[in-house]
Amino acid sequence: MPRIAYFGPQGTFTEQAALRFPGELVPVETIPLAVAAVRKGETEFACVPIENSVEGAVPATLDVLIRDEPVVAVAETVLDVRFSILVRPGTAEIKTIASHPHALAQVREWIAASLPGVTSIATSSTAAAAAAVERGEFDAAVTAPVAVNHYELDEYATDVLDVADARTRFLLLTRPGALPEPTGADRTSVVVTTPNRVGVLSELLTELALRGINLTGLESRPQKGKLGTYRFYIDVEGHIAEPRIGDALAALHRHSREIRFLGSFPKADHEPSEAHNAEFTAAAAWVDAVRKGERG
Numbered sequence: 150m151p152r153i154a155y156f157g158p159q160g161t162f163t164e165q166a167a168l169r170f171p172g173e174l175v176p177v178e179t180i181p182l183a184v185a186a187v188r189k190g191e192t193e194f195a196c197v198p199i200e201n202s203v204e205g206a207v208p209a210t211l212d213v214l215i216r217d218e219p220v221v222a223v224a225e226t227v228l229d230v231r232f233s234i235l236v237r238p239g240t241a242e243i244k245t246i247a248s249h250p251h252a253l254a255q256v257r258e259w260i261a262a263s264l265p266g267v268t269s270i271a272t273s274s275t276a277a278a279a280a281a282v283e284r285g286e287f288d289a290a291v292t293a294p295v296a297v298n299h300y301e302l303d304e305y306a307t308d309v310l311d312v313a314d315a316r317t318r319f320l321l322l323t324r325p326g327a328l329p330e331p332t333g334a335d336r337t338s339v340v341v342t343t344p345n346r347v348g349v350l351s352e353l354l355t356e357l358a359l360r361g362i363n364l365t366g367l368e369s370r371p372q373k374g375k376l377g378t379y380r381f382y383i384d385v386e387g388h389i390a391e392p393r394i395g396d397a398l399a400a401l402h403r404h405s406r407e408i409r410f411l412g413s414f415p416k417a418d419h420e421p422s423e424a425h426n427a428e429f430t431a432a433a434a435w436v437d438a439v440r441k442g443e444r445g
């Protein structure tokens with residue numbers, strides 16, 4: 150049974166996501182520690198959140214993907230997100246409420262309307278907030294619904310959410326090895342560091358557009374050196390095994406100072422991507438034949 154380090158402790162949304170993958174789950178306190186477990190070979194996989202439909206990308210995950218030894222995504226899963234507010238039994242007044250910053254951001258309006266004047270406190274995860282409330286450090290925690298099963302806490306409110314239908318996408322990461330087979334409904338992810346010159350981002354995007362490739366995500370994160378310098382995280386529909394995706398990634402490589410492949414894996418929605426692979430294969434075969442003097 151492979152071991153999966155997940156962003157814990159027990160009762161996080163990430164644990165719910167990790168349960169969808171076969172393996173023995175190992176809770177770890179932070180996103181960098183979950184990925185470090187894979188890099189050190191302590192676990193085969195790590196499960197971490199990557200983006201939320203309301204609050205956007207998870208910066209800790211983006212940053213850890215570019216550091217140290219490469220890791221690649223081999224699967225993704227998407228969870229519906231709704232929150233419970235947990236308190237110690239008998240709590241009469243709530244003055245402080247704690248959670249992961251992404252969770253607090255998704256219930257900000259509810260807190261303002263339902264608990265005016267409370268102080269919001271960031272914790273490492275939603276479940277870490279529940280543990281802290283259990284210890285008496287804060288009055289309430291914004292958690293995943295399952296957290297109530299893991300901590301000696303009561304539900305003060307359930308189904309809390311400012312924006313309906315919020316969803317979070319999670320990645321299953323491992324060390325580079327054989328890639329998942331293409332399914333016709335895949336996502337490919339890379340991070341590119343470009344030279345600092347006019348128009349370079351539009352050149353990258355043009356390379357994708359010219360090949361009919363659908364962009365599903367574009368994030369920038371500071372390079373953390375000179376102010377105003379960024380890396381670009383690019384997600385597209387398709388698999389690196391497909392000629393047009395391989396061709397586009399080779400083009401991105403030519404435009405970049407540094408490029409890191411973050412994986413080609415089946416999309417959680419399984420919606421087939423519109424591909425133009427036949428045209429690419431036919432074009433490559435034609436060039437091949439011309440080179441051999443077989444075609445004009």
Ligand SMILES: O=C(O)C(=O)C[C@]1(C(=O)O)C=C[C@@H](O)C=C1
Nearest residue numbers: 161162163198249251274275317
């Ligand atoms: O703290 C947790 O429970 C997590 O799994 C993290 C996380 C996130 O990073 O977005 C996951 C899903 C929710 O959007 C809120 C928090």
